[in-house]
Amino acid sequence: MKTDWTIIIPVFNEAGSLERLLNRIYELPLASRSEVIVADGGSTDHTRDVFLECSRVHPRLYFLEAPRGKGLAIRLAIARAKGRFIAYMDGDLQYLPEDLPKLTSAVEHGADLAVSRRRLVWADDSARRVFSKVFSGVVSDRMLHLGVSDPQSGMKAFRASLLPHLHLTEKHWGLDVQLIKQAQAARARIKEVDIRFLPRDSGSTKTGFVSTSFDLLKTAFRASGQKTAKSRAFSSSRVRRRV
Numbered sequence: 001m002k003t004d005w006t007i008i009i010p011v012f013n014e015a016g017s018l019e020r021l022l023n024r025i026y027e028l029p030l031a032s033r034s035e036v037i038v039a040d041g042g043s044t045d046h047t048r049d050v051f052l053e054c055s056r057v058h059p060r061l062y063f064l065e066a067p068r069g070k071g072l073a074i075r076l077a078i079a080r081a082k083g084r085f086i087a088y089m090d091g092d093l094q095y096l097p098e099d100l101p102k103l104t105s106a107v108e109h110g111a112d113l114a115v116s117r118r119r120l121v122w123a124d125d126s127a128r129r130v131f132s133k134v135f136s137g138v139v140s141d142r143m144l145h146l147g148v149s150d151p152q153s154g155m156k157a158f159r160a161s162l163l164p165h166l167h168l169t170e171k172h173w174g175l176d177v178q179l180i181k182q183a184q185a186a187r188a189r190i191k192e193v194d195i196r197f198l199p200r201d202s203g204s205t206k207t208g209f210v211s212t213s214f215d216l217l218k219t220a221f222r223a224s225g226q227k228t229a230k231s232r233a234f235s236s237s238r239v240r241r242r243v
């Protein structure tokens, strides 16, 4: 069986959603040519037991033990990915597995990186959501010129051939911004894809308003400082296209 895709699910205490999420991923036609890595940041609930149950019925499903940090867990999973293409999505079922093929198809049809753009299916006017909008508008756009409208969205897909052009170092919430910034510097073709976004129906949030904001701003400052050097480093080497 060929492994076109590596699908990475970062989780920390997501026992309430993991089984439902994996069952739905494995119903996708995409699953027959994918491996799935559950990248766990040291869950203290029954996430691991849920994974073990699921691994009895689903093939090519792997567990990765990572230190704390969503970004770090994704990076460690990327390092062991066998797929020609890589996707990641949150494990709390706020993103619909059925929307994943929209991103994978964008990549298989020529994009180097597909970035999802959340369309809320409920009215969320929480302080965190408002901050997220401000962050996207001001920092991502004005400061980093990312050119995407929802950089923090937790579902992305890209070609593994992009990886030699990247140097991902973020451990927490800044990984998404770093990925986009570095892909942009590598002249990657970035495509935005609309997806649905639901409220959490189990578990609890791992983001704190202050800590997440601080983490993202640190990333933004680091990324804006790296901008010139990165652009120069990649200017002579275009991303290899495999389409």
Ligand SMILES: Nc1nc2c(ncn2[C@@H]2O[C@H](COP(=O)(O)OP(=O)(O)OP(=O)(O)O)[C@@H](O)[C@H]2O)c(=O)[nH]1
Pocket: 010, 011, 012, 013, 014, 039, 040, 041, 042, 066, 067, 068, 069, 070, 073, 074, 089, 090, 091, 092, 094, 154, 200, 204, 205, 206, 207
């Ligand atoms: N491996 C790993 N995964 C994490 C860590 N922190 C969060 N996650 C996972 O990353 C994903 C996003 O975290 P969430 O807490 O849902 O963040 P959010 O979606 O911005 O917040 P909510 O809207 O409240 O759910 C979820 O699948 C989490 O389980 C971590 O330290 N390590």
Ligand SMILES: [Mg+2]
Pocket: 090, 092, 094, 200
């Ligand atoms: Mg969430």
